[in-house]
Amino acid sequence: MLELQNISKTFFPGTVNERRALVNLSLRLEKGDFVTVIGSNGAGKSTVLNAITGRLKIDSGDILIDNVSVRRWPDYKRARFYGRVFQDPMAGTAPDLTIEQNLALALQRGKGRGLALGLNSKRRAFFKEELEALGLGLENRLSARVGLLSGGQRQALSLLMAGFTQPSILLLDEHTAALDPQRAAHVTQLTERIVGESGLTTLMVTHNMEQAIALGNRLIMLHEGQIIHQLEAEEKKKATVEDLLERFANIKGAVLSDKQMLG
Numbered sequence: 001m002l003e004l005q006n007i008s009k010t011f012f013p014g015t016v017n018e019r020r021a022l023v024n025l026s027l028r029l030e031k032g033d034f035v036t037v038i039g040s041n042g043a044g045k046s047t048v049l050n051a052i053t054g055r056l057k058i059d060s061g062d063i064l065i066d067n068v069s070v071r072r073w074p075d076y077k078r079a080r081f082y083g084r085v086f087q088d089p090m091a092g093t094a095p096d097l098t099i100e101q102n103l104a105l106a107l108q109r110g111k112g113r114g115l116a117l118g119l120n121s122k123r124r125a126f127f128k129e130e131l132e133a134l135g136l137g138l139e140n141r142l143s144a145r146v147g148l149l150s151g152g153q154r155q156a157l158s159l160l161m162a163g164f165t166q167p168s169i170l171l172l173d174e175h176t177a178a179l180d181p182q183r184a185a186h187v188t189q190l191t192e193r194i195v196g197e198s199g200l201t202t203l204m205v206t207h208n209m210e211q212a213i214a215l216g217n218r219l220i221m222l223h224e225g226q227i228i229h230q231l232e233a234e235e236k237k238k239a240t241v242e243d244l245l246e247r248f249a250n251i252k253g254a255v256l257s258d259k260q261m262l263g
């Protein structure tokens, strides 16, 4: 469960560069909710994710994970509650470590143990099984350096790692945006499967409206740091890319990227 209670964040307050990135934003995700987040450039999407992880301190409001307020917790203390997959395939994995070392690290995450403790035959068998399910042949490359993998393979691995520890909340930060259409489609499918199988509570930022409609059970649209439109289960099922584009067209000052315009 994740709850954002009236969170606000202003950059450079009181200066000519003042920018209100989040304005009294409230959102509650029940266990198993999968919420897709869309919004124009500068709407506050990344700021929301950074506020949840503690990378950014909010000015006011509160953030609860599993009913515990984490607002005053430093980012390292929050790390065991969430998994995050970034847009940049290079960001979520360690390129100089092997596939199995990366997986072992993910498994140890938040437990304060060393890498050496992470590998034994039982674990290797588990890793192989998990990798096999990705359908990319990575189960035969356990000792390959992750830096040698393609962007799509790394994103699939990041996703697997993020879901490994059954985090209270999974944060997906435009995680398919840097991939070519075919790989993006594969990682989108994997997302659906991994989230679905584990029933992970998920918040996914995307610029792709088709993906925002296809995945998840709820959708929110952000603009100028506020939620300006929400679609719940049944409404979301009926929504179309055209509906969303029309909403954007009616927002004064909303700037959509080419990717968003193309769906």
Ligand SMILES: Nc1ncnc2c1ncn2[C@@H]1O[C@H](COP(=O)(O)OP(=O)(O)OP(=O)(O)O)[C@@H](O)[C@H]1O
Pocket (backbone or CB within 6 Å): 011, 012, 019, 020, 021, 039, 040, 041, 042, 043, 044, 045, 046, 047, 048
């Ligand atoms: N570290 C920062 N310092 C100053 N201003 C910032 C900072 N981070 C974000 N902002 C501003 O806060 C607002 C929200 O930014 P944010 O990155 O959350 O938007 P976004 O919805 O993720 O946009 P995009 O789709 O372009 O990535 C923007 O006006 C942005 O310029």
